[in-house]
Amino acid sequence: NNLNQLYRSVIMDHYKNPRNKGVIENGTMTVDMNNPTCGDRIRLTLNVVDEIVEDVKFDGEGCSISMASASMMTESITGKNINEALAMGDEFSKMMLGEDYDITEDMGDIEALSGVTQFPARIKCATLSWKALEKGVKSSDSKL
């Protein structure tokens, strides 16, 4: 249907024109994460100041879903409080698990990935960048 087509084109746009691709030099947080099922990997670098995500970039290699999701994620969390960013990740996970979720407009394009739940093998692709974010925050609390 039309919504699915819209979502697909949003995903392809993020894949072809990734937002915030690259590496932040001298950021406050670097985290590497891979998807064990395929070997795709992502590196997130962030600059978090007074708990606010001032800047975030992603780098790596992966399928269209994982890269598009990472691009969307960086847009969603820029300027947000880090705990708010983690809460968004929780809502995103719920969406990917087919549970009730609450995704607001200020969270950007991430709802476009809701159709991916039809392809269970791709759910890990879509959540890779959010898992990386969670891992990074949990392992670096003291530096925030």
Ligand code: FES
């Ligand atoms: Fe990632 Fe198939 S290996 S979706």
Ligand code: FES
């Ligand atoms: Fe590897 Fe999607 S196939 S992250």
